[in-house]
Amino acid sequence: MDHPADLQPAPAAIAHAPTVRQQLFEFVLQLADTSLVLGHRLSEWCGHGPVLEQDLAMANIALDLLGETRSLYQYAAELEGQGRTEDDLAYLRPATAYRNPLLVEQPNGDFAHTVVRQFLFDNFHYHLLLALKTSPDAPLAAIAEKSVKEAAYHLKWSSEWIIRLGDGTAESRQRLDKALATLWRYAAELTMPTATEAALQDLGLVPDYRGMKPAMDAHTARVLAEATVPAPQIAPFAQKGGKAGQHSEHLGYLLAELQYMQRTYPGLTW
Amino acid sequence: MINPTASSQELTANSCELTAKIWQLLEEVTDPEVPVLSILDLGIVRTVKVEGEQVTVTITPTYSGCPAMNTIATDIRLRLLAEGITQLTVHNQLSPAWTTDWMSAAGRAKLTAYGIAPPVDGTATGHVLNLFGKATAVACPLCGSAHTQLVNQFGSTACKALYQCQDCREPFDYFKCH
Numbered sequence: 001m002d003h004p005a006d007l008q009p010a011p012a013a014i015a016h017a018p019t020v021r022q023q024l025f026e027f028v029l030q031l032a033d034t035s036l037v038l039g040h041r042l043s044e045w046c047g048h049g050p051v052l053e054q055d056l057a058m059a060n061i062a063l064d065l066l067g068e069t070r071s072l073y074q075y076a077a078e079l080e081g082q083g084r085t086e087d088d089l090a091y092l093r094p095a096t097a098y099r100n101p102l103l104v105e106q107p108n109g110d111f112a113h114t115v116v117r118q119f120l121f122d123n124f125h126y127h128l129l130l131a132l133k134t135s136p137d138a139p140l141a142a143i144a145e146k147s148v149k150e151a152a153y154h155l156k157w158s159s160e161w162i163i164r165l166g167d168g169t170a171e172s173r174q175r176l177d178k179a180l181a182t183l184w185r186y187a188a189e190l191t192m193p194t195a196t197e198a199a200l201q202d203l204g205l206v207p208d209y210r211g212m213k214p215a216m217d218a219h220t221a222r223v224l225a226e227a228t229v230p231a232p233q234i235a236p237f238a239q240k241g242g243k244a245g246q247h248s249e250h251l252g253y254l255l256a257e258l259q260y261m262q263r264t265y266p267g268l269t270w
Numbered sequence: 271m272i273n274p275t276a277s278s279q280e281l282t283a284n285s286c287e288l289t290a291k292i293w294q295l296l297e298e299v300t301d302p303e304v305p306v307l308s309i310l311d312l313g314i315v316r317t318v319k320v321e322g323e324q325v326t327v328t329i330t331p332t333y334s335g336c337p338a339m340n341t342i343a344t345d346i347r348l349r350l351l352a353e354g355i356t357q358l359t360v361h362n363q364l365s366p367a368w369t370t371d372w373m374s375a376a377g378r379a380k381l382t383a384y385g386i387a388p389p390v391d392g393t394a395t396g397h398v399l400n401l402f403g404k405a406t407a408v409a410c411p412l413c414g415s416a417h418t419q420l421v422n423q424f425g426s427t428a429c430k431a432l433y434q435c436q437d438c439r440e441p442f443d444y445f446k447c448h
Binding site: 006008009056057060063066067068071138143145150153156159160223226 | 328329331333334335336339340344346347359360362363364365366367368400401402421423424425426432448
């Protein structure tokens with residue numbers, strides 16, 4: 001992220017009580033961490049995609065997520081009001097301070113693995129942004145209004161790839177099945193509210209995830225049916241903890257690369 | 271320059287004049303990735319506000335991650351600085367979200383002449399349930415044929431999709447609807 005000295009975020013009108021402001025800060029930070037980590041994972045494909053067009057697609061999706069990340073970190077920094085910048089929040093927090101769900105930090109694996117991770121996230125992300133557009137918190141609603149247009153393209157991309165891989169060759173099907181079996185249990189954390197999320201949902205600032213679930217589930221069912229894939233039958237436990245700062249070992253490695261320059265040369269600018 | 275002793279009426283007249291001049295100057299600032307388009311053609315300038323000597327230009331990003339936005343903000347600053355406007359703030363406003371509907375007719379014509387197919391109105395996103403649906407019919411900017419095919423929804427920049435003409439066989443960029 002460069003320093004956009006010439007481009008200032010439009011001033012946001014914030015009139016929340018201090019506790020609500022703190023909760024919103026945590027929530028916005030969680031969304032920002034999520035988009036940043038997944039965007040970074042996708043960018044790891046750059047130059048390694050199975051074909052040029054899909055290499056471009058993943059780089060484009062990564063760029064959209066990074067753009068959303070910047071808006072979110074800028075707003076988080078403003079909510080916190082401690083003088084930290086978007087760069088401080090992205091580059092100078094340890095893995096335990098990151099609040100992204102475990103799903104997005106999982107390694108890329110093969111293309112099917114990346115597609116399944118993306119699909120599970122996009123389905124949540126799209127429906128979340130759609131609902132957040134009407135949040136009474138104006139800055140958050142504005143970010144959602146902007147990003148949902150992009151998230152719609154992402155969900156279409158990952159949904160179509162689930163169908164192609166599932167209804168493709170024996171090889172693609174086997175890879176899709178394996179990725180679904182591995183990643184399915186990471187999806188539940190996305191819609192399990194933390195105490196902070198629950199408090200904001202009670203205030204009506206953040207959509208109640210239970211309200212989004214029917215549309216999400218319907219989309220998943222439709223895509224899996226078209227892919228000729230039965231819904232994975234997996235023991236009903238969720239891999240969770242990321243939103244509470246308890247991460248898999250993978251996040252530390254990811255951040256070591258992402259934060260390398262600022263950790264090695266503090267304050268470095270382009 | 272604004273005379274500090276001017277009456278409020280004169281000040282308003284001066285502000286109006288300056289505002290009109292700034293809009294003219296912004297016509298000279300172009301998109302660094304599609305240099306035939308001015309930022310007014312793109313429809314990303316929302317407001318120009320003049321208060322005394324303080325000028326605020328509000329722009330809205332085409333795509334969240336568009337790397338051209340910082341360059342555009344710098345180019346606006348440099349162009350206005352050249353005319354002696356030093357107290358300038360460039361704001362980035364997200365809502366209402368930019369849409370290709372805001373692109374001017376002149377801008378669309380320039381895009382076609384440049385070899386990029388302009389957005390086809392009424393085909394914006396939101397059709398996520400339209401999986402494997404029929405791609406938007408886009409005319410080839412080179413030979414004009416309507417016999418074209420979507421190659422990739424994601425193209426050379428965030429704002430473009432990749433098409434290929436089935437008649438002249440040329441691949442081309444399509445400024446996708448948003």
